[in-house]
Amino acid sequence: MLYEFGLKTERQNFYNITGKVMEALTKSGIKEGIVLVFCPHTTAGITINENADPDVVKDMLLGLDRAYPDRAEFRHMEGNSQAHLKASAVGSSQYIIVENGRLVESRKNN
Amino acid sequence: MLYEFGLKTERQNFYNITGKVMEALTKSGIKEGIVLVFCPHTTAGITINENADPDVVKDMLLGLDRAYPDRAEFRHMEGNSQAHLKASAVGSSQYIIVENGRLVESRKNN
Amino acid sequence: MLYEFGLKTERQNFYNITGKVMEALTKSGIKEGIVLVFCPHTTAGITINENADPDVVKDMLLGLDRAYPDRAEFRHMEGNSQAHLKASAVGSSQYIIVENGRLVESRKNN
Numbered sequence: 296m297l298y299e300f301g302l303k304t305e306r307q308n309f310y311n312i313t314g315k316v317m318e319a320l321t322k323s324g325i326k327e328g329i330v331l332v333f334c335p336h337t338t339a340g341i342t343i344n345e346n347a348d349p350d351v352v353k354d355m356l357l358g359l360d361r362a363y364p365d366r367a368e369f370r371h372m373e374g375n376s377q378a379h380l381k382a383s384a385v386g387s388s389q390y391i392i393v394e395n396g397r398l399v400e401s402r403k404n405n
Numbered sequence: 406m407l408y409e410f411g412l413k414t415e416r417q418n419f420y421n422i423t424g425k426v427m428e429a430l431t432k433s434g435i436k437e438g439i440v441l442v443f444c445p446h447t448t449a450g451i452t453i454n455e456n457a458d459p460d461v462v463k464d465m466l467l468g469l470d471r472a473y474p475d476r477a478e479f480r481h482m483e484g485n486s487q488a489h490l491k492a493s494a495v496g497s498s499q500y501i502i503v504e505n506g507r508l509v510e511s512r513k514n515n
Numbered sequence: 516m517l518y519e520f521g522l523k524t525e526r527q528n529f530y531n532i533t534g535k536v537m538e539a540l541t542k543s544g545i546k547e548g549i550v551l552v553f554c555p556h557t558t559a560g561i562t563i564n565e566n567a568d569p570d571v572v573k574d575m576l577l578g579l580d581r582a583y584p585d586r587a588e589f590r591h592m593e594g595n596s597q598a599h600l601k602a603s604a605v606g607s608s609q610y611i612i613v614e615n616g617r618l619v620e621s622r623k624n625n
Contacts, residue, residue: 297437297504327517329551331439333502335510337455342603345557354589354596355603362472362582362600369464376464380472383452383465388500390608392553394517400555407547407614441549443612445620447565472582479574486574490582493562493575498610 296323304339307360307378309352312341316391317398326396333388338378340385359384406433414449417470417488419462422451426501427508436506443498448488450495469494516543524559527580527598529572532561536611537618546616553608558598560605579604 298319302310316332334341345351363380371379392399408429412420426442444451455461473490481489502509518539522530536552554561565571583600591599612619 297502297509331500331502333500333509337453343557343607344599344603348591348593350590350592351596351599354586354591355600357586357588358583358596358600361586362604363468366464366467366471368467370460371458371464372460373458376461376468379454379461380465380468383454384472384494384604386496386606387453390500390551390553390610392517392551399517399553407612407619441610441612443610443619447563473578476574476577476581478577480570481568481574482570483568486571486578489564489571490575490578493564493579494582494604496606497563500610 296325298322307356309342309344309355311346313346313398320393320396320398325393328393330391330393330398331388332391335387336382337387338375338382340382340387341389342385343389343391406435408432417466419452419454419465421456423456423508430503430506430508435503438503440501440503440508441498442501445497446492447497448485448492450492450497451499452495453499453501516545518542527576529562529564529575531566533566533618540613540616540618545613548613550611550613550618551608552611555607556602557607558595558602560602560607561609562605563609563611 296319300315302312304310312332316330320330332341344355359381360377363377363384365374365377369376406429410425412422414420422442426440430440442451454465469491470487473487473494475484475487479486516539520535522532524530532552536550540550552561564575579601580597583597583604585594585597589596
């Protein structure tokens, strides 16, 4: 089963899509299995991370920006090579295990 | 179904294997499902990215090289720790969703 | 089939869990398919890499630490933003293809 949704984004940010994934899971009726969350855009990625403290996301934006800064040597006309690099670093997809109709998460979120 | 192929590579580069993946998909006859593209070498990775402008790949090679430079402190005798790091950063595999016998891609490739 | 196990870790290190994965595979009795190795903690990741030379792991720890250093600007109270970044860089899961009841590996490990 394939569920699609679009998301309008800023130039750079993290967006919590857990609700969308859970919604699709509920619709599917699947109780045991695996969810693949895939983003077909090559300047965006999917990652699993903490959302309890919003500072984690701010720190991650900063850390990724420093690991893959915009470089004077970059030649791609669209000027978004940095975004392509970050997308490859973070990855296009994530898999989450489903047990009893729920996403398997860490018991203790750290 | 498992399809294998080998690829001779330079010390560092990106190679477009989309054709190989589509070929395997056609052979399999699968119309709905998921393709796993897996690279068993630990100094190479699989990523999904743009190929329209060849400068994207050049910028990505440069950006990855700067994020994971060769370091004087590296001790691995084979001298390819940089490649191991890049492989872990990019990842060993990618999943692509199959719908109507075709790989699901971004409608607008940016 | 879902197999779980816990692992006590130091602040930062790599742990070889291949034996655990093979044990789960044997228990499952599966001969052809795919193993998903998933880590639900957001400050730890799963990667496939070389274990022949222990220096690879040391070099990788160093290289990841330099790509994602601890930064004075980080605001996350728990002080582990660096670990969140590394976890997203390496990824939460890995897939390994199973053929004849065995994990598909590189013939020549480099």
